[in-house]
Amino acid sequence: xxxxxxxxxxxxxxxxxxxxxxxxxxxxxxxxxxxxxxxxxxxxxxxxxxxxxxxxxxxxxxxxxxxxxxxxxxxxxxxxxxxxxxxxxxxxxxxxxxxxxxxxxxxxxxxxxxxx
Amino acid sequence: xxxxxxxxxxxxxxxxxxxxxxxxxxxxxxxxxxxxxxxxxxxxxxxxxxxxxxxxxxxxxxxxxxxxxxxxxxxxxxxxxxxxxxxxxxxxxxxxxxxxxxxxxxxxxxxxxxxxxxxxxxxxxxxxxxxxxxxxxxxxxxxxxxxxxxxxxxxxxxxxxxxxxxxxxxxxxxxxxxxxxxxxxxxxxxxxxxxxxxxxxxxxxxxxxxxxxxxxxxxxxxxxxxxxxxxxxxxxxxxxxxxxxxxxxxxxxxxxxxxxxxxxxxxxxxxxxxxxxxxxxxxxxxxxxxxxxxxxxxxxxxxxxxxxxxxxxxxxxxxxxxxxxxxxxxxxxxxxxxxxxxxxxxxxxxxxxxxxxxxxxxxxxxxxxxxxxxxx
Numbered sequence: 001x002x003x004x005x006x007x008x009x010x011x012x013x014x015x016x017x018x019x020x021x022x023x024x025x026x027x028x029x030x031x032x033x034x035x036x037x038x039x040x041x042x043x044x045x046x047x048x049x050x051x052x053x054x055x056x057x058x059x060x061x062x063x064x065x066x067x068x069x070x071x072x073x074x075x076x077x078x079x080x081x082x083x084x085x086x087x088x089x090x091x092x093x094x095x096x097x098x099x100x101x102x103x104x105x106x107x108x109x110x111x112x113x114x115x116x
Numbered sequence: 117x118x119x120x121x122x123x124x125x126x127x128x129x130x131x132x133x134x135x136x137x138x139x140x141x142x143x144x145x146x147x148x149x150x151x152x153x154x155x156x157x158x159x160x161x162x163x164x165x166x167x168x169x170x171x172x173x174x175x176x177x178x179x180x181x182x183x184x185x186x187x188x189x190x191x192x193x194x195x196x197x198x199x200x201x202x203x204x205x206x207x208x209x210x211x212x213x214x215x216x217x218x219x220x221x222x223x224x225x226x227x228x229x230x231x232x233x234x235x236x237x238x239x240x241x242x243x244x245x246x247x248x249x250x251x252x253x254x255x256x257x258x259x260x261x262x263x264x265x266x267x268x269x270x271x272x273x274x275x276x277x278x279x280x281x282x283x284x285x286x287x288x289x290x291x292x293x294x295x296x297x298x299x300x301x302x303x304x305x306x307x308x309x310x311x312x313x314x315x316x317x318x319x320x321x322x323x324x325x326x327x328x329x330x331x332x333x334x335x336x337x338x339x340x341x342x343x344x345x346x347x348x349x350x351x352x353x354x355x356x357x358x359x360x361x362x363x364x365x366x367x368x369x370x371x372x373x374x375x376x377x378x379x380x381x382x383x384x385x386x387x388x389x390x391x392x393x394x395x396x397x398x399x400x401x402x403x404x405x406x407x408x409x410x411x412x413x414x415x416x417x418x419x420x421x422x423x424x425x426x427x428x429x430x431x432x433x434x435x436x437x438x439x440x441x442x443x444x445x446x447x448x449x450x451x452x453x454x455x456x457x458x459x460x461x462x463x464x465x466x467x468x469x470x471x472x473x474x475x476x477x478x479x480x481x482x483x484x485x486x487x488x489x490x491x492x
Contacts (some may be wrong), residue, residue, distance in 0.1 A: 052324055060279050061226045063184045063192065064140060068284060069246040071363055073324045082363045083327065084246040088438055088491055089142055110402065112368075113491070114251035115144075115175055116241055116266060 048074040055079055055101050062097040065090050070111065072098070077105030086115035137186060143179030146172050147203040148443070148487020152459060154475040163479060171203035173254040173485045174433065174443035178217060190226040211309050216268055229277035235305070236274060239288050239316040240331050240357055240374075241266035247329055247359055249370045249398025249412035250431065255447040255459040255483065260416035260425055261374060261394050262350040263461035265357070267335070269305040269314055279322070286318040288333075298340030307351035307463060312336030328360040343378020346466050348389040348422065353378050370412075371397040387454060388464070389418035406435040416457065422464075423455025423478075433489075440490045448482040451475060459483050 039047070051074040059067035070083040079098050085091050091111045098107045150173060153165040171177045180198030187193055198218040200209050209216050215235065222232030236242060241252060244265070250256035258266040271291045277284050292300045292313040300312035316333035337344055337352035344352060359372030374394040381390050398412025409432040417424040431445030447459050456464065456474045459481050465471040475481045 056279065056322070063186075064138070064182055068243070068279075068320055068322070069327065071322055071324050071327060082368075083361070084251065087142055087144070089140060110405075112400070112402070112408065114246075116237070116245045116252035 048076070051077070051079070051101075051103050055098050055104065058097050058101050059094060062093055065093045065097065067094065070094060074104075077103055078108070079104050079106070080108045080110055082110045084112045084114055086113070088113055137184060139181060139183040141179075141181050142492065144175060144177060144489060144491045145203045146175050146177045146487060146489040148173050148485045150483060150485035152473070152481065152483035154449075154458075154479055154481030155473055156476050158472070163476060169204050170254075170485065170487075171205070172200070173445070173487055174489055175251070175253065176200045176217075177203040180215070180218065184224075187223075192224045192226075194220075194222055194224050194230065194232065196220045196232075211303075220274070222274070227278060229275060232272075232274045232276075234272060235268060235270050236272050236288065238265075238267045238269050238314070238333065238335070239286060239318050240264075240333055240355060243286065243318055243320075244329060244331060244357060244359075244372070247327075247361055247370055247372050248396070249400060249410050250429065250445065253431070253445060254461075254485070255427070255429060255445060256412070257372070257374070257394070257396055257414060258461035259449070259459055260414050260427060260457050261376060261392065261461075262457075262463050263307060264335075264350050264353065264355065264376060265374060266461065267306050267311075269311065269335075270303060279320075282322050284320045284322075286316075286320070288314075288316040290314040292336070292340070296340060298336050300336065300338040300340075306335060306337075307347070308338070310338040311352065312338060312340045325364070326360060326362055329358070331355070331357040341380065343381045343390060345381055345384045345388060346468075347463055348381070348384060348418075348420075349376040349378045349392050350389070350463055366402040368400040368402075369397070370400075371395075384420060386421040388420060389422035390420055392416060392418040392422070408432050418455075421454055423452040423457075425449055425451045425455050425457035427457075427459065439492065440488070442486070442488055444484070444486045446484045448480060449475075450480045451478050453478045 052072045055072045073080045081094055091113055095107050095109045150170045151167050154163050155166055157164040178198055178200045183195045185193040196218045197215045199215040219235040220232040224230040245252040248257040252266055269290045271293050273289045276286045294301050298313045300310045302310045304311045314335040318331045321328040333355045335352050342353055343349050354377045356375040362369045376392040378390040384390050394416040396414040401409045411430045414427040427449040429447035433441045433443040435441045449457055449459050451457055454477045456477050458474045460473055462471040462474050465474050
């Protein structure tokens with residue numbers, strides 16, 4: 001009885017190990033063509049910067065928003081808003097405006113709401 | 117037929133403009149309990165302390181309205197009204213203006229910038245509050261310059277540019293509204309609500325990690341002077357401010373220089389500063405999305421026997437919801453031998469303008485407040 005349980009446990013563990021190994025190999029196999037096709041770090045940076053500029057421009061032109069103390073950081077389509085605005089209404093306008101920019105997939109609002 | 121088409125076109129244009137205009141009503145109520153030591157005793161010598169209920173320690177209690185009307189072609193008409201009041205007493209500010217912070221109307225162009233006319237906070241406070249670790253709370257960057265950098269100014273012409281490659285500029289020009297170009301009149305704003313002609317220029321730069329700001333301004337007194345023999349540089353003077361914020365994940369670092377210079381002041385008694393320099397810096401840690409902790413140091417050095425002082429402070433806030441927060445600040449100001457700088461942004465005590473909260477020369481002052489703030 002005990003032996004069969006041990007065998008079950010060991011074979012189970014082996015299956016898990018084997019599957020982990022298989023996973024690692026398959027991801028390795030697909031990773032190779034990915035790296036050649038993936039954009040270079042430089043062009044990724046440029047794309048992020050272009051999106052940052054687009055979001056900043058949209059914020060600067062948003063009605064009812066003082067955007068000058070907001071900074072924008074983009075990683076892919078994920079945008080983070082940081083800095084300070086004077087009230088909750090401004091913070092909400094900033095989120096909505098950033099969400100409306102083409103290429104933005106998500107907006108993290110880390111704005112601090114403070115004023116004199 | 118042509119007339120009918122024209123009428124239809126005009127009607128639809130009118131409908132569009134109307135549909136896109138908007139007015140927002142907003143406000144903030146701030147109240148808390150404060151303890152402050154180092155207040156000169158009015159009965160006999162030495163210092164005493166006080167416990168008080170206060171409004172506006174963490175942020176000013178205020179209410180206002182903002183409006184935008186789309187005029188088409190990238191143009192819009194804008195207005196802004198905002199007034200402060202005391203949540204502790206319900207009273208309007210000392211000089212009784214309904215809209216003491218903002219009363220502005222103007223035109224905004226989404227390519228160029230915004231031009232407005234009216235009453236406004238001065239640029240050193242209006243824009244640089246966001247570069248003070250404590251965002252111009254009651255005990256922060258205005259304290260050691262005795263309120264010089266958080267005034268409101270009347271009769272302004274303002275231009276705020278759009279951003280070009282991360283850079284933007286802003287100009288504020290306030291007329292004295294008297295027959296003498298530089299002089300002032302009652303109702304003009306400033307420390308004594310009678311400032312003369314004043315002006316300010318600001319350069320701004322932003323990227324994803326750094327926000328830099330530089331401000332130069334001139335505030336003249338009622339006689340058109342930059343500084344005077346009674347209040348030194350604290351009410352009227354030239355001012356140079358430069359500094360910025362660095363944003364590193366959950367940490368924001370702030371540093372700023374604030375220099376005050378008078379011009380042509382004769383007969384200033386010992387103890388009346390004709391030059392002063394303030395430096396400050398701090399760090400804000402956004403520990404969670406709801407909680408932030410702040411630590412900061414402010415240092416001032418004034419000439420002509422007015423001495424120097426350093427204020428050490430820590431504090432923070434906790435958001436119960438998007439609109440309601442609890443706040444706390446602990447601060448201590450250490451004065452040199454003859455200095456009388458307070459935690460509060462008070463002018464020096466003079467025969468015509470007694471400031472009972474300023475500590476005795478060379479004495480320190482320590483305080484703590486805890487409060488609640490609700491925005492709507």
